[in-house]
Amino acid sequence: MLNIGNKQKRVDGPQKVTGKATYAADIASPFYHAYVLQSTIACGSITAIDTSAAEAFEGVKGIFTHKNLPERLKNKVDYTDPLSPPGKPFRPFYNDKILYNGQPIALVVAQTFEQARYASKLIKVTYEEKKFKGSLSDNLKNASADRAPEPASNRGDFKKAFKNSDYTIIREYRQSRNYHNPMEPHATSVEYKSDGSLVVYDKIQGVASSLKYLNGVFGLGADRVQVKSDFVGGAFGSGLRPQYQLFMATLAALELKHNVQMVMTRAQMFSFGYRPEVIHTMKLGCSKDGILKALSHKTVGETSTFEDFNETIVDWSGLLYKCDNVNLEYELTPVQSYTPLDMRAPGGVSGVYALECAIDELAHEAGIDPLEFRRKNYVDYDQNEDKPFTSKELMACYARCEEVFGWKNRKDLSKTEPHLLKGYGMATGSWEALQQPASVSLSMNEEGTFTIKCATADIGTGTYTVMSQIAADKLGVSIEKIKFMLGDTAFPDSPIEGGSWTVSSVGSAVASVCEKFKYRIADIWKRNNPDYQAVAFEDISFQKGKLEYGSKTFAFTEIMQQASKEELSIAHSESPAAGQNTHSGYAHCCVMVEVTVDKDLGIIKVPRLVNVSAAGKIINPKTAENQLLGSMVWGLGMALREEGMVDTRYGRVMNANFAEYHIAVNADIHDIHTEFVEEKDDKVNPLGAKGVGELGIVGLAAAISNAIFDATGKRLRKLPMLLDDVLEA
Amino acid sequence: MKPFQYTRLSTEDLSLGTTLRDSTILAGGTNLVDLMKYGVEEPDSLADIGKLPYAQIEESDKGLLLGALVTNADTAYHAAVKSTYPVLNKAILAAASSQLRNRATNGGNLLQRTRCYYFYDTTMPCNKREPGTGCAAIKGFNRIHAILGTSASCIATHPSDMCVALAALEAKVHVLRKGETIVIPFDQLHRLPGDQPEKDHNLEPGDLITHIQLPAEGFSEHFEYLKIRDRESYAFALVSVAACLKVSQGKIADIRVALGGVAHKPWKLKEVEKDFFGKEASTENFQSLAEQLIQGAQGFGTNDFKISLVKGAIVRALNNALNPS
Incomplete structure (x- = not known):
């Protein structure tokens, strides 16, 4: 009967593939x-x-x-x-x-x-x-920290520690503007x-x-x-x-x-928000034995002339590795454009790109294997917030990824053609595991079918499916007995679907309302069956749509006949778990990639991507893997393909179509392998689940960049990395 | 899209001498309809030639006759194309997507228009779209633009893959002009931009491409179509090379090299090829040919890389042709 943890097919799949799903x-x-x-x-x-x-x-x-x-x-x-x-x-x-x-x-x-x-x-x-100023580069001198929120507090003495470091790097990394381009306009x-x-x-x-x-x-x-x-x-x-x-x-x-x-037309899909172009300046220093001593991350991002769009970018550099001397700066500069907009793993994907490239460069300077370097600088508490993590099984991700990928023996993995250079790279990824307040309602009809409503959304992530799984398990009924409804202002309030917090927030609320239902139906049962009035709730179980006590079973539908409809309409509002305050919640991953680079023609290919994630309890491994695959494909696109080309003379996006704005296509994608390690978490939320919608894209571009260096000896400190960048580097 | 008249032509219309002069010809529509949606093309009248009798591939001693209305996909997978003209098969399959190849016709492929960003955007200056307005690409985004045969008024490229192979094969184009069939050598079909970039080709108003004649020699032993692009499918060539060789005892008996993505037409220089007849089929000679073929190449900033890239691509393509995998 257990649905949670099963590779449940999408409950809305048939509607989608038969065209009955109404967008x-x-x-x-x-x-x-x-x-x-x-x-x-x-x-x-x-x-x-x-x-x-x-x-x-x-x-x-x-x-x-x-x-x-x-x-x-x-x-x-x-x-x-x-x-x-x-x-x-x-x-x-x-x-x-x-x-x-x-x-x-x-x-x-x-x-x-x-x-x-x-x-x-x-x-x-x-x-x-x-x-007007048409681009970030055109208007750098007007960049200002006043327009941006303050990053996490600086700590220690960066300048001194940087000066005293045995190995140091100072590097600049640039990311071009990316557009969302969902399939549905x-x-x-x-x-x-x-x-x-x-x-x-x-x-x-x-x-x-x-x-x-x-x-x-x-x-x-x-x-x-x-x-x-x-x-x-x-x-x-x-x-x-x-x-x-x-x-x-x-x-x-x-x-x-x-x-x-x-x-909107596809071209009009380029007439509003986007992931902003940013420039990162990274200064890192470590000791002879590879202990990170000093870290400075400054980012300048573009925004519009009328809104100050901001992301959490540089804070990630204060979070991922143990470092006592950290300096974080964030500035914005206006350009003549629409306001940028959050895009999958906003801020994280940008900050971690720069950090994970810089970490790789520093490890190389120190002559230490990049995986070893990351292990040496592992941290088990949130230094920005000075809090413990709800859970963090990143070490297990490193170990498993190392094994699956064959990291140790990577250099003699396979033969290549004479003109192909092969390279291997890795990165750490992370994303927040937040929980927001969410409300749901539940009702049961005469046939024992449950309708659960919440104003949340399913943006293709699998909300319908995952919520049905949670409810079916908690209520002890089959998944066919659950009708989960969403996307309606007539339904109970939900946080917006974003931030990878829907399972955590709405899922926890669904679990709780089901729990409330069980108490309610037990009360009705006891009320109408005087013999059982003294039965403790703990001694009752709920399976196959029935209340079970000892050897006796009572169908929910039977019990319902003795109750009013109102009694079986239950509302619930869930507040974030206490652990959300006392602890820091993050999901983590390790990504390893293999690239080939044609040394004459500059063509970069990615034959292999491996991601091992720690994201708490995985409610549905099928939809979770699906999300990771999608975000990894996008990470590859971000690394090697996507660039919103703004002609700064006109302030106009010149490739506002799918022919010239290159998202990755099937032919670009080869082997992708994803796995989850076991991660127990009793603090992040009642389900112990962390979202995975964004995790897979974080770090991936850096891993590809690092692999290109491994193959060619060239650091391409920009995104996307194109074949001309290889030829001209 | 501007309202337009639509006529489906029949064979009788042609024999009655119905003129095509005042209409824009519609075949597969994969490029034209797109351009109409963008407002780049605003024809008053469309003549749909889809029912005309040019949808066959005919074999003869002189080579293969490809109907103008045969789809790119049917052409690529035709048994004689696969066996005798594999460079054409490979070039067609390197283009667009299977959906587009199923719809696009051979005649339409020849007459597809450039993918220059500024040509496609009607708010931008473009001498090709609107003569006299200037060229925004020369000082703008020109990573995909030409390095050979450019002019001060236009640096656009011809985007076809198929045409690059047809140029290498030295195909001929059959054109119905005022009731008569005339034959145009492939290298005379397309033009360089000069001061009339609005003209992509040398056809006259009212002309209708009916067939593409492939010569008997198909270079089925030593060939390559190498396409270098920004992603592995569904992207136009940054640079492409159609290479055909005949080798006798290590010496070059015949050599054909046509380039895509570098000029307003497939780039091929017969006199350069002839210089290498009788020479050893070696990397050194291929390099030398590459140098001569792109002599005078000029970049415009973001497309400078194409100059060295195309040299590498020519050598790679010829070496691959020499030793087909």
Whole structure:
């Protein structure tokens, strides 16, 4: 009967592969279709906008620009969402100002998508252009720590320790801008009801965020709008904040009093957030025997001119290895672009990339094997926070990864062709294991089927499946008896799905509500069976949909007949475990990679990737492995492929499509092996589970970079690492 | 997408002399429809040639006649192409994705347009798309751009893989012009940009490619198509080399080297090839050929690496052709 720990297939799998899963753009109501016209300059203002030809075009129902934004959207309107960084959020059509190239400047609503798209081209816009800083490099001198949150406290005396170190390195690492590119483009479908209320189907990682935004901007409270999001076709952080299609479709629906749908094009998917370009400066020093003595990590990141987007980047360098003398600095500089946005393992992936490259460089300077170097500098408490970890089985990851990969004998692993150089690299990865408050409700029907509701999301991660597994085990019923429902503002509150905390937060709440149900049904049973009034709860068990006491069994459905419906509708709000305060929770991994580099042509290939993770209790090894594979593929893409190419003369992304923005394809992916080591954790949350949605991408780019060095003797201190970087290094 | 007239042509339309002059020809549509969505191409009228009788591959003593409407996939997997012209098979399969190859036609492949970022973005200056507006690529992102035969007005490349193999094979293109079939040697089909980069090729309005004629010699013994790109599939060539050799007692009896990703057309110099006839098939000679073939190559910043890369690629391709795996 145990589901937890089983490779349970996705409960929503059949719906997905038969096309029955309804994503935000799959709603079948008769919609008007909205298409956005985007600015072609990055900075300045609109001096004239002529929409007459577009208005006259067949099928056009309405056009919205800064010229006709309803007055009520201008005064005392709150455009923030729960994850707005400091600054002023982007306000579509608010005035004539252009803040970035690709900014939505007009919305055309028409009977068909094609009509709207073409009519948008008939709008004539004239601009007054201003000079601007188009990139991080262009605007480094305006980088400031004042705009960024303060990193973890410095400790010890970095300068002195660095000076006294036997081996030191000072290195700069650069990462280019990356875009999320989920398979499903952002979309919002708004149904306009006869009473003026709305049902909004949004692509979002948490419906509460959409609701908060709609309430702030349009004054639509939960009484007038319901936000739903049954399925999300990948988001990776791009759905953490409501994106502009929500504003557009809602504005049009309210003004035209009609259903409106807006689906972004792939090119438009490059017109909002992204993982920012950053530059890291690393200074590390160690003793002769490889003990880390001094570490300084400074990062400068790009943000927009209107919001100060920040990530936790440099803190990771204060966390991963034992070091008494640490200096951490973080600065932001504005560029003429939209605000960056959290992307899978935000901050961690960037900070750990620089740290793990630098650690490899220092180990090399000291003449110590990179794995040995990491073991020497292992730390078993959180130095930033001065707290113990809830659990940390990283040493076991190192040992198992070393064994599976064959790290010790790696140099004589296999023969290669004469022009191919082979190299091996490794890195440590880590991600937070947080728990947020979450609420759920549970009810059982006459057939003994349980409906559990929570406003959380399933962004492809497996929420439906994992929650069903947890509930089935806790209730002692088969998984078919569980109906888990999510993505609806009518359901109990949930944290946004992100931060790898959904299993930890919602899963713990599900476990608790099931526990409450068992107490409740035991009470009803005792109430109606006077013989058993004195039975202790501990002496009862729950299996196969039945309450068991001694040799007697009582079906839940039978007991239910003696109760009111209300009695079997149970709500529960779960607070984070005490261990979340007293301890630091992190998941860890070790990643090892093999690369080949063509010494004449510079072509880099990755024949083998091995990741061994410690992430507490793994609820579903199938979906967990799935997440690791996905994040490792992306790590490879980040290392070798992906680059948002912004032409700084125009502030414009020049490769806003899948042909030229290179995500890794099947042919790029060879052997990937993932494993989990046993990690017991009774502090992180009641389930002892840590999320794995982000862990696998952390450290991977560094491991590939380190392997390229091993193969070629060249350090390519930038991402992505392209064949010309090899040839020119 | 701008509204347009759509006509599906029949063989009668052609024999009646219906002119193709005023229409844009639609075959597989894998490039044209994309460009229409982007607003790069805004034809008033589309002539769909999908039903015209050019969808066969015919064998003869003189070689293979590839219909213009045969798909890239059907061409690559045709038995005679696989056995006699393996360099063509390899080049086609190195291109695009299987979905695109199933749809794209041979004629359309020849006439596909450049993948220059600035050509594709209608908000950008581009002499090819809008003559006289300037070239944003020369001082912009030009990592994928040309190093040979460029002009001050355009540094775009021709993106086809198939064409590079066809250039190496010295194929001929059959064109229906005013009711007559004319034959154009492959190296005269495409152009260098000069001061008219808006013209990709030497066809006249109303011309229709009907067939590609492959010569009898297919270099099935010594061949290679080497494509160097930013990922292992679904990426255009940074540099590609179609290499064909005939070797007799260690000496070069015939040699063909065509380059992709480096110019506005597949780059091939017959006079350079001829210099090596009779010489030893050695790495040294291949290096020397590579030097001569790319003489005058000029980078524009981010594509400077192509100059050394293409030399390495030529030598590798010829060595691979010499010893096919």
